[in-house]
Amino acid sequence: MTAQQVSENPLLKMEGISKSYSGVPALSRVRLEIRRGEVHALMGENGAGKSTLMKILSGIVQRDQGDISIDGKRVEIRSPKEALDLGISMIHQELNPVRAMTVAENIFLGKEPCYRYTGVVNRRKQRELTLDLFREMDVSMDPDKIMSALSVAEMQLVEIVKAVSYQSRVIIMDEPTSAITGREVAKLFEIIRRLKSRGIAIIYISHKMDEIFRISDTITVLRDGQYIETRPAGELDHDTLVKLMVGRKISEMFPKRIAAPGAEVIFEVAGLTKTGLFQDISFKVRKGEVFGIAGLMGAGRTEVMETVFGLRKADAGVVRIHGREVKIKSPADAIRHRVALITEDRQLKGLNLTASVRDNITLVNLKTFSLFGQVLQFKKENEAADAEIAKLRVKTRHRGQIVRTLSGGNQQKVVLAKWLLAEPEILVLDEPTRGIDIGAKAEIYKIIADLTAQGRTVIMISSELEEILGMCDRVIVLYHGRITAEFERAAFNQENIIKAAMGNWSAN
Amino acid sequence: MDTRVINWRNTGAFFAKYGIYFAFVLLAGGLAIWSRPFRTVGNFENILQQISVNGILSIGMTAVIITAGIDLSVGSVLALSAVVATSFAQVNDQGNAEHGLFVPLALGVLTGLACGAVNGVLIAKRRLAPFIVTLGMMTVARGLALVYSHGEPEINLTATYDTIGEGLTGPGVALLAVVLAGIFILHFTRFGRYVYAVGGNELAAKVSGVNTDRILVGVYAFAGALAGVAGIVESSRVMSGEPSAGEGYELNAIAAVVIGGTSLNGGVGSMAGTIVGVLIIGVMNNGLDLLGVSSYWQQVVKGGIIVCAVMLDRKSKY
Structure with missing residues (x-):
């Protein structure tokens, strides 16, 4: 980091950001300062509040408290569109392009260059603009290729080019290397360096320590929704960073x-x-x-x-x-x-979110609570469910509470309870x-x-x-x-x- | 400040959950005050008779919709079951019955059950969309009803068959039996619990060892069998097995289920809600008739109520 950059005002400043979901605080008075042209790693364990903070920055959720300023001016970010207008774009871990459209169409989605007065898309111009962007970023790709034919790494590249096309000044990358290979990672880092040299700041979220130390200039650590520390990456080593994260x-x-x-x-x-x-x-x-x-x-x-x-x-x-x-x-x-399988994605494969705690807990074992294998014996079932709730200390008002309304940790306990009941x-x-x-x-x-x-x-x-x-x-x-x-x-x-x-x- | 927010939300949730019951009480109470002919025993009998077929179909439809499915074929299956059943309930040239009452009843129900099972197998095993499969069955069953009956209504039915649908007793008993069976199956059996599990999260149910295919086949077969029962009730009521019977009935059933608070996204709903949904549609039709509202306007009102019910349902989730 050069002396000049240090003396500069930060490009983006978030201060005292708080957010809670139905009474449970996800962030409390968190701060983050991003400078021009830096790669700023945002570190923290799952549930530390990284993604909530980034959702606030990209306008997907609204903060309860705190200030956000860009170039020293206070701003409000009420929607993803407003974030984009302010030069903030986010590249999500799960890429979500319009798969049936071409590369160029995806990049210019919502801001297609049109012929005057008619609103008809000028496809030739769109293609040329795309090629210009590719040249600028040293990307070689066919703008007419259909998105669904691209690899994950290529889709990611398209997303980055798209972010650049919005004149973004801050690009948030959430676990950008989770689905790409070593060579593709090297290419991604090269592009990140190119973005840096243009003064674009990158907020980089990753769990991969080696990458963090390879690419980032500054590291901010969050833990349990709290701001812990910001330090230049060069001052940190692996163990110190882990200690900061785990606390x-x-x-x-x-x-x-x-x-x-x-x-x-x-x-x-x-x-x-x-x-x-x-x-x-x-x-x-x-x-x-x-x-x-x-x-x-x-x-x-x-x-x-x-x-x-x-x-x-x-x-x-x-x-x-x-x-x-x-x-x-x-x-x-x-x-x-x-054998029991407690699946990785509890919302997708583990739980029936629309059903009660009891109905979820007894699902695997329902036959043991059924007369003639069919007629439910509610008393027996309720007792068993209550016993598991107590044993695992599931925080629920009542066994009849709908699982959707529980916190992540308690949902996971419900999944465990379900399987433990099956012994x-x-x-x-x-x-x-x-x-x-x-x-x-x-x-x-x-x-x-x-x-x-x-x-x-x-x-x-x-x-x-x-x-x-x-x-x-x-x-x-x-x-x-x-x-x-x-x-x-x-x-x-x-x-x-x-x-x-x-x-x-x-x-x- | 927090408590106020929570209270408001609880009130909202309370109304979302029980609002439909209040709406029914309000509707029936209002009509009872407003209209003298509404509050007669004869009229109640009328209403029950009128809602019996929709009630029977709606019970099956509830189970289907809780699995996040839909059954568009019940109206046509009703017709096919009706012509099959009535063809075995005709009197011969001597004026005698060819078969006992049991034969047409059993065959009617079995016809519906078979159609439903085909729906279920295609949906569960071939992973086809319920909308498409049952749309196909809707056309196929209608066609088969016409083929089987040569496009003519099956008439000259035995006196015993006709008496099923006469007055309130037959349809009333059928409706009551179906309602009780529906409540029992959905809310008091393992199968019923699995129906919710499949609708709430099919993958999670499968991981938990539920044979989800079997549940889906069972649910569609149940809805089909009830369409068979409804076909018998309907044909005995009009004393003829019409191949064109039941057109549009599937939409009435879906409407009753949705008004009753069952979510088209699956996993949420109850038989009690559906019964109230059926009652609301029935009382509303009857009341609007008595008040002299044209049947054209009745459709407008009914449509509005369906949309409002879904809006209420949405609200309770967010």
Whole structure:
């Protein structure tokens, strides 16, 4: 960062920003200062408030309190359109282009160059303007290509070009590398540097530490909806940053495990293959173990366990439970073999949001509360639901409360309660703490520890390295659908796991 | 300040939830005060008779819509079931019945059940949109009704068949039985709970081990079977099996279900709401008739009420 930039007024200033959702504070008095031409990393755990802050900045939600100013002038951002007009654009993690339109049409969506008076789109001019933008940014792409034919990286590029075409001065990138490969990341960084040299500021959100240190100039850390600190990236190292984000020593988050895992192999996958998703996956899990599956998003972790659970069909491979080969063709089969799957996306696959807490908790086990297998025994059902609510300390007014109205952490507990009621021997937890606050996280870890103490076995998929290191007895690492490494707890090493997840690690 | 906001929201939620019941009480009460002929026993019997067919169809439709589906075929299936049932309830040249009463009744219900099951299988197994599948069945069943009956109404029915639909007893008993069965199945059985689970989040239900295909087939078969029952009630009431019967009935049923607060997005709704929805439509038709409002205007009013009901439903969610 040059001296001149430091002395300048900030380009964007957010101060005292507060926001709560139905009484639950998501942000309280958060500040953020962005300078021209800097890459500013916004760091924090899930639920730290990063995305809420960015939604406020891009006009998707409205703040309750606080000031936003650009170039020292106070501004109001009441809609995404107003944000764009102020030169703020956001590139979302989930890209959402109009897939049936061409590249040029997407870039000029809503601001198409038209012939005078008629409002008819001047397609030739639109194409030329697109090519101009591409030249400026050193992008080579056919403006007439249909969006749906592009790769994710190319779509992202189109989004960036689109942001530039709005004369954006601040571009927010939310997890821009979550779905692209190493070479594409290098290209993205090159483009980011080009944007910087034009004075455009980038707010960069990512969980990938190595990227943060590679690309960012300044780092702001949020935790639990609070502003923690802003520092030049050069002054921070990995450990300090993690400490700032987590706010306590990691060891305090994770409960002591009382019982050591037994020797008996309770669950085994051998040669499991699904073409295009994963190949030759083999691993053994011992009774009472917390077995981790690490890897980047898209490495095939979820797909492997969904296949084991009968949600997808494998091309090859076998699953053994208690040493006996089992055929699991549907979730119902898996449940019969006392396997539970707590899915990654609880809203999509875990919960019926429109139903009550009770109806969700008893869904897997409903038959045990039914006379002749059909007639519901409400008293029995209510008692069981109440017991689970108490056991897991689900914060709900009543078992009849609709699940949609619960907080993320409590929703996750409802999913857990549902599966614990089925008394599974093997629990597969896919990203069990994604998007829930730290307090609820620690509770979930406690529950996992208790489960293994009861002799149950946990298979945990996680992208959060701290969680893997803190909870697991053993971990395998997946990269592009293959197992690249396996570590015993004694040999856990953050760096090696990351390397294996990036596909460049070998045991020797 | 906070508490006031919450109170207001609770009031809003309360009205959204029970508003439809108040609306019904208001409507019926108003008419009872306004119109002397409305508040007679004879008129109540009339209303019950008039709503019986729509009531029976609406019970099935409720289950379908709770799964986030729709069944456009019930009107046509009603007609097909009616012509099949009545063709086995005709008297021969000697004036005697060919079959006992059981045969036409069973065949009528089975015809509806079969059509519904076909709908369900296509929707569950082939993952086709319910709108498309049942739109197809609507046309197919209508066509089959015409083919089977050669386009002529099935008349000369046995006296026993005709008496089912006579007066209030037959339709009333059928409606009551269907309503009780509907409430029991939807709210007191595992199947019913799964219907909500499938409608609320089909994928989550599947992950939880629910055989979602079976639930969908069951729901459409249930709606089809009830269309069969409605076909019997309707044909015995007019003493003929008309291949053109039931046209547009599916829309009346959908209207009653939606007015009753069942969400077209699935997962939310109740039989009680539907029953009130049916009553509101029935009382409104009857009342507007008694007040001498033209049937043209009645349609305008009915349409407005449907839209208002959905608006109320929307409000309760945001």
